[in-house]
Amino acid sequence: MTFGKVTGTVVASQRSDEITGxxxxxxxxxxxxxxxxxxxxVALDLVGCGRGEMVLLSQGSSVRQTEVTKQKxxxxxxxxxxxxxxxxxxxxxRK
Amino acid sequence: MTFGKVTGTVVASQRSDEITGxxxxxxxxxxxxxxxxxxxxVALDLVGCGRGEMVLLSQGSSVRQTEVTKQKxxxxxxxxxxxxxxxxxxxxxRK
Amino acid sequence: MTFGKVTGTVVASQRSDEITGxxxxxxxxxxxxxxxxxxxxVALDLVGCGRGEMVLLSQGSSVRQTEVTKQKxxxxxxxxxxxxxxxxxxxxxRK
Amino acid sequence: MTFGKVTGTVVASQRSDEITGxxxxxxxxxxxxxxxxxxxxVALDLVGCGRGEMVLLSQGSSVRQTEVTKQKxxxxxxxxxxxxxxxxxxxxxRK
Amino acid sequence: MTFGKVTGTVVASQRSDEITGxxxxxxxxxxxxxxxxxxxxVALDLVGCGRGEMVLLSQGSSVRQTEVTKQKxxxxxxxxxxxxxxxxxxxxxRK
Incomplete structure (x- = not known):
């Protein structure tokens, strides 16, 4: 895992199979x-973090292994x- | 995920198991x-995006996890x- | 995917479980x-391409997802x- | 695998589904x-290593393949x- | 795959679940x-290669797909x- 800081949000939509952003x-x-x-x-938040917080990022296909990201x-x-x-x-x- | 902009198309064919490009x-x-x-x-489009649009790209083996890309x-x-x-x-x- | 051009061949053998190169x-x-x-x-050819042809390369674990590469x-x-x-x-x- | 040396610890919590750090x-x-x-x-320790020890690191989705990291x-x-x-x-x- | 040459050995032990190096x-x-x-x-040898030999290396999660590396x-x-x-x-x- 690597370190990162939450600095903003990205809103993205999918025309094909989902209406909501x-x-x-x-x-x-x-x-x-x-x-x-x-x-x-750009990361998906699995833990409920807030602006400015330092977080641990996991990249690659390992990220499918949770209930939330499964099949995404x-x-x-x-x-x-x-x-x-x-x-x-x-x-x-220290936080 | 990372950011990208759609700038063109790539047509590719497979001699072995498919006729259509x-x-x-x-x-x-x-x-x-x-x-x-x-x-x-070069990316596969899962969302129906158009020329010049800014998109989110997902790379690595995670991309198999959709109906479209499964087994590809x-x-x-x-x-x-x-x-x-x-x-x-x-x-x-802003788009 | 990324672009590449076929420029040669590599012959490799496995002492452990296969005799043929x-x-x-x-x-x-x-x-x-x-x-x-x-x-x-060094890439495995799934499409039957020839010397000098421009090809699309897929890297990482996604490449297991075909009949040919399964379990390799x-x-x-x-x-x-x-x-x-x-x-x-x-x-x-243009080709 | 690549080489690394253990130099410290990282404590991280998850607000969403776990209370303990x-x-x-x-x-x-x-x-x-x-x-x-x-x-x-930042790595998960599967082998019980100590401060200053030289270790072998495995990265990418391969790391899911143990009892400990499964589904993480x-x-x-x-x-x-x-x-x-x-x-x-x-x-x-030499250690 | 990429090319490499075998130049030595690495002995590593696991305190947690295995005694032998x-x-x-x-x-x-x-x-x-x-x-x-x-x-x-640092690579696992699936083919029985010797010192100084030029070998093909496969990296990433694809390496789980053999009998030897399964679940490792x-x-x-x-x-x-x-x-x-x-x-x-x-x-x-030429070898």
Whole structure:
């Protein structure tokens, strides 16, 4: 898993088989301390996270393995809200 | 998922098990604001999108998980047409 | 999917469970116009393509989803022979 | 698989379906000799490893294939503690 | 698939569910001619290859699809020993 911060929302619709728009979260990559990087990803939220929170991202086909994402063409999900990161005995991030 | 813009079509045929050509879409990568990048990908369209539209792309084996792509060797699909991207409270893209 | 051009063949054998050598194709990456890049990949041919043809490559675990590749440890297959690429209304590649 | 060294822990919670926080390990990439690189990953520990140990990391959807990770959206696990690395007849790493 | 050369072995143990150490191969990336690159990977050997041999590597979740790797968290396997590489009519590698 990698780290990211929730920075916005993406609304997308599907003309073919669904009428209602789906809401995804816009996530910016960050390092283990929470310092933000340059990459943005669109992720499905499995954990109920809020704006600005540091989250754990799981990418690739592993993301199908939950009740929510089963049978959906989703390749990036938020699997947890980061509460604390400890590195060589020091707390480098705390929520 | 990542962002892309539909910029063309790709027609490809299979000599082995199918006679008819298959139509794929040529998609150019873009950022969350819709500014286009340098990469081109070929994607299967699951949502019925049109030329120039900003779309959400799902890559990897997750793309098998729909009725259309099941049992097909496809590694990139368009899963939604982007209607709106909101970033830190500001709308940075609107269709 | 991405673009490639068939540039050669690779013969590989397996000491453990098969006696006969397997034939794979050597594929060089190219862009949507057919201009060749620097990367070479080894792919399994699912469509019966010939030397010099521009093809569509599917990578990752999606490639297991066909009769041929089922239960094989293959991570790159040729899924189609490119007949035509149209980009913003102009034909940029024709076979 | 690739090499990494265990450098810390990450505590993450899920608001949606679990109350208790989950513990992941913070792993820093390293080469075959154990020289550390710049990348940090968050991995699930399948083998019971300790701080500072050099480990083997398996990434992608392959990580679902164990009893522990089954049905979990996990994309990086520690599959073994490295005891010895031999390269062209010389031992370049020993635990 | 990509090319690599077998350059050593990696012994790794699992404290949790297995006592015996597992043997993996250390593989160095190479190009289609066998010229070695800078990257090292750890792969499971499915074909019985020896030191210095040029091999075909399959990465990602596709590697679960064999009897040996089924239900194992392995993301890189050696699927064949390269006997010959032919590129635009010329043999560029022969075992």
């Amino acid at each position: 789906l809401k995804y979260l816009l996530v910016r990559s960050c390092n283990e301390k929470g310092d933000m990087g340059d990459d943005y990803l 063409a989703v390749d990036c999900v938020i699997v947890g809200i980061v509460d604390l990161v400890e590195k060589q005995g020091k707390v480098v991030f | 298959l139509k794929y879409l040529l998609v150019r990568s873009c950022n969350e604001k819709g500014d286009m990048g340098d990469d081109y990908l 060797a496809v590694d990139c699909v368009i899963v939604g047409i982007v209607d709106l991207v909101e970033k830190q409270g500001k709308v940075v893209f | 397997l034939k794979y194709l050597l594929v060089r990456s190219c862009n949507e116009k057919g201009d060749m890049g620097d990367d070479y990949l 440890a293959v991570d790159c297959v040729i899924v189609g022979i490119v007949d035509l690429v149209e980009k913003q209304g102009k034909v940029v590649f | 989950l513990k992941y390990l913070l792993v820093r990439s390293c080469n075959e000799k154990g020289d550390m690189g710049d990348d940090y990953l 959206a996990v994309d990086c696990v520690i599959v073994g503690i490295v005891d010895l690395v031999e390269k062209q007849g010389k031992v370049v790493f | 597992l043997k993996y191969l250390l593989v160095r990336s190479c190009n289609e001619k066998g010229d070695m690159g800078d990257d090292y990977l 968290a392995v993301d890189c396997v050696i699927v064949g020993i390269v006997d010959l590489v032919e590129k635009q009519g010329k043999v560029v590698f």
